[in-house]
Amino acid sequence: MHFQHPELLYALFLLIIPLIVHLFRLRRFQKEDFTNVKFLKKVIQETRKSSRLKKFLILITRLLLLACLILAFAQPFLPASDKALSDTKTLIYLDNSFSMQASDGQSTIFQRVVNQLLENLDDENDYALLTNNGEFYKRSTPELKDELQNIEFTDDKTDFREIKLKAENYFKDHPFAEKEFILISDFPQTLDFPVDLEGKKINYHFVQKTPEDITNISLDSAYVSDTNPENLSLNIRLSTNNPEGQPVVVSVLDGEKLLGRNSVQFEEDNKAEISFRLQNRSIPNGRIEIDDSGLRYDNKIFFNIPDRRAAKVVIISNGEDEFLQRIYTEPEFEIFLFGPSQIDFNQLNSANLIVLNEIDQLPSSLINNLANAQSNGASLLIIPSEQTSYEQLLNRLGFPAFSQKVASERLITSIEYDHPLLEGVFEDRTENFEYPKVLNSYNLAVPDAILRYEDNQPFLTESNSAYLFTAPLNIDNSNFKNSPLIVPVFYQIGLQALKKNQLYYQTDRENKIDIAAELGKDQVLHLKKPDTDLIPQQQNYSTRVEINTGNLPLEAGNYEVSNGNSGLGNLSFNYDRKESNLNYLDISDNRDLHTYNSVEEYFSEANAASQINALWKWFVIFALFFLAIEMLLIKFLK
Template sequence: MSFLSPLFLIAVSAIGLPLIIHLLNLRRPQRVEFSTLAFFKELQKTTIRKIRIKRYLLLLLRLLAIACLALVLARPFLPPGLSGSANSQAPALNAILIDNSISMSRIGDKGPLIEQAKSIVKSIEASSKEDDRFILQVTNGAAQYSTIVGHNQLLRRIEEIDVISSGNYTTDRIENLYGVLSEAPYQNKRLFILGDGQSSQFNGEFPETDDRSITTSYINLGEVNVQNTVVTNLESSTNMIGASLPVNLTVTVENKGEVPIANQFVSLEFSGSLVGQYSLSMEANSSRTFSFEVVPQKVGSSNGKVIIEGDEFTQDNEYFFTVQVPETRRILWVKEETPAIASLESYTGVVLEASGNNDAQLSYEESGVEILGTNEISGYDAIILDGIKTIPEFAFNNLLEFVQGGRGLVFYPSESGDIRNYNSFLRQFNVGEFEGIMGEYASFNSVAKGNEVQEDHPIFAGLFERDENEDLRIADPDVYYYYKLKPSSSPGGFNILTLNTGDPLIRDKRFGEGKLIISSIGNSPGWSNFAVKPLYAPLYYRALLYAASSDEGGFATHQLGETFSWSGDVDAENVSIRVDEETVIPDARVAAMGAQLTYPAEAWRPGWVTISDENREYSVAVNLERNESDFASRNIESILEDIAYVDASDLGDESLEAEIKASGFGREIWSWFMLAGLLFLVIESLLSVLYKAEKIT
């Protein structure tokens, strides 16, 4: 048994206090014979012996309790050979995991954290036996080493490690090292993890192993306070992206430091040009948002980035993005073969034809309801159900998966539709149900007006031009005949247009990753005079564009630390990914939209990658996980409560070496002495109360 803090053994001398008190009590006064004391001489000798035994027992228990508590302060530990079944003289396998994330570039009192980590690894190597072996690994970027090496090779590899701006794989690397250690034919197995206590590295929990022969230690280099300003969010005002259409981008900037900032700048570049710049002044731990307007000039990918200038920590001062303008959005128009009244044909075809003149054009195909039961619908961005009297039940699941997968569905009822069938279909999406029918078809007698517009809906973004305090005025459409929709109480739904009766005219319902747009009226003149109102054409077109646009809002992004996954219209046999100056071949499989690509992407860094085949080219922005910029060590000790934890920030070289030896090369047993000391005190209390030796017989 050894001690981590042997200086505290001086506290053992405290056991002398009860001894001194006891010896003082043994000093007897001079004996003087007195006649009246003769009666007391009749006390039995056995009673006196019992009193002395009780006093000696109490003294012994007090001495033991004080000694145990003194040993607790000295932090005793057992070497591995005594704390388990392993032979302490047998060779050991030491796995060492070094945090090489961007936070390790911070400079503390002892220099850069990454250099401190290297120095501690050298101390671990120096404390090891000649026959011990090592595995060296890093948390971020590609796995550097996977082989077992000796002392000299370990020291060479240590010098090659540096901070890298790549994805974090801490949890995966720990699990992999546990697996290697478990299978290794060594009696002594140790895992040392060196980091700066960044709690986000572990995602709230530390990996576990069932192999109890492995000793795990986390060595915390300490928290370094540094001012850091970082972009935490970038979003667009609309997901309807098109060439020459302005897009408003909202950038959120956060001050992660503990001090206010001033004289910093945030700027945005798009397609190689500076779009705008703002001055930054922020309080500690606060955030601000800034707006920029960009205009993609072409179909395809347009790259941009947000830049922070004047920040103390510069490793995360750029945030990359790509705006993707699709060539076309494919629309499937499903309709009845012939309308109930030939002269009242749907306007849908006219609107779809007109959309071909827009830069963000829609391409469409017509079909009957039979296509809804096939896999062909997965090749479309949105489906219009236009005047279908009865939606086939065999299509319910297909359409459900279609919307859940991020596509759009637009529903226009038939004037002679089966309301029970419609309600069965709507219940699949938790939209609500039609309670009945109001008015008379083709009567041209108004029963309601569409007079309330949800102006902040993405469909209307940038559509209306008016002064700030000017009320919105539109020509209200007259409705002659409509289905009375009672929306469900579930979240994710809101009215785009509302009738003056309070009933929805057009309702948007988010479901999964996609959208369902339900109209209470059909798209022919027998329902209303909406088609002759100025709002009709842009609303119809934008509703289709909205339904056919993905939730990403035109952004193509990848977060480092995850497997790269992308799907798009490329040739699966000829596709490649260009990363900086290197070209890699991803795993590709044929999908409905072209190809589904996956790639490990462990070595990728922030910037852009380019996906291409012989005919097409797409850009994808690559960024660090947002938590990489959060250096806080919140709850780190609770996350690591089941393993040995060493705080190296306030320890000298000798103390740190002793801590490392105890944590990785032995087992602390101070808790044993703590329990023993408390037990002795409890026994002492019980003995003093229950041991009655003064009774005279």
């Protein structure tokens, strides 16, 4: 038996007072002589014995009465376990990832768990809460209940090691408390569980909530293909965990305007793809939707297609530039032709692509402008001349100098199909095509190349958006102009120079995005949508601004990029689809873990272990009982 106020037990020493009062007579008896009382002696002796017994019984009842009262005020109790006697700190991890959106009857798994927590959290206990994207410490239970009702789903990823580390850091401030850590999750396989749970004296309790049967359809990705000036194809990929289900209807919208709608049936591999043929025009607030009763977050893909803008190409050439004019045509390109001595540097500094076509002399002013244009985001394409080494320019652009001039014929035999410039350009990877050749060329010590000679030396290489040929392309030196390679190579260099933004970006990645804008000294770009205004990290160049979304709390949706009240375009962001993989860990069979099927089950067991049986009421009852006995003894015992 334990006492909440054991210091009151010292009052038991006061029981000696009634002993003193009863055992020692404080009043002296005086003899009185009476005549003819001899016959009363026997009666007097019997009366004295009865009185002595009565006083002894009253003494005992009074001692018991006082002892019960003292024990009652000391509040004795019996603990159900040792846990009931210790100072307990309870940390709750609540998984608020998108997989917790799975249906559980009339509500989601997450909402069911929140309701059970609200019902079972005791205002007298000390709790802390941890989620995937938040920490709620040093809050009273009513405040914590308010926080619970405001928690939203997040795409922030975490694993068990990170959760365990946060728990250990929290309990580090409470070294002598009983440490109770409750993990509430559906335990997807991405949680990377289990790990070693020993060493920190933390009591782990796992509450696994998984849907019994759920069919989920996910919009996985979207991309544009087969583009021409009039139309484009928007391709959409979907997946499901139940391919035998009914076909799903896919809708494509721009804001509230319906652009297309069609149904798709899944194949045996749980995958499906559908294509919409759309007009090649801007779609600033694109949205792809399906109607699915599974997870909700993967039922939409936000996208945007900007206005078509011609890439500005500045060509500085000594003469043979007709092939460039035939490749860089309207409406995809806008070209400006200059001779080496008649360059408009305003046009040069605002170009998307600058082509140096066999320039014999490169003055320092031109080299400086070319290097500055590259640092501001322009692409450079250098076709060397036989008359100069280009050493200073190559050094500024990050290339080594040409190491050796080769005055013999070399065939161009190797294509790096996986290079970003040529990725997806060729349907077939032909090896025995009609090889173009050069008569005079240079060697260049670089590890990577887009096109190579037969001796594995580079013919075309790239570094930081600067493309370099190692041989002149005039008809006297090469037949590359007549090769089928020339159009896709030059055309792709021109298209990539425009640096169009993607159809959409992912919210959980560090995206570096170029925005064509010229900002003043104190101006910044904003990402806006209804009820949201974010300022991303950004770096200002002369004709563009590079924004970085790595540290932004982005939600899926279409955002307007604005400079004050001036709109500069749109960007779209979507959540990663890893949560759509409904594969869960089975931790119920692990006998070494404390596992529960519900929050209520855990709290029922925890409350039983911390239960305290208070005994003070019984001692009050005993005190009243002894008081009643004392009164009866005084009244009826003669």
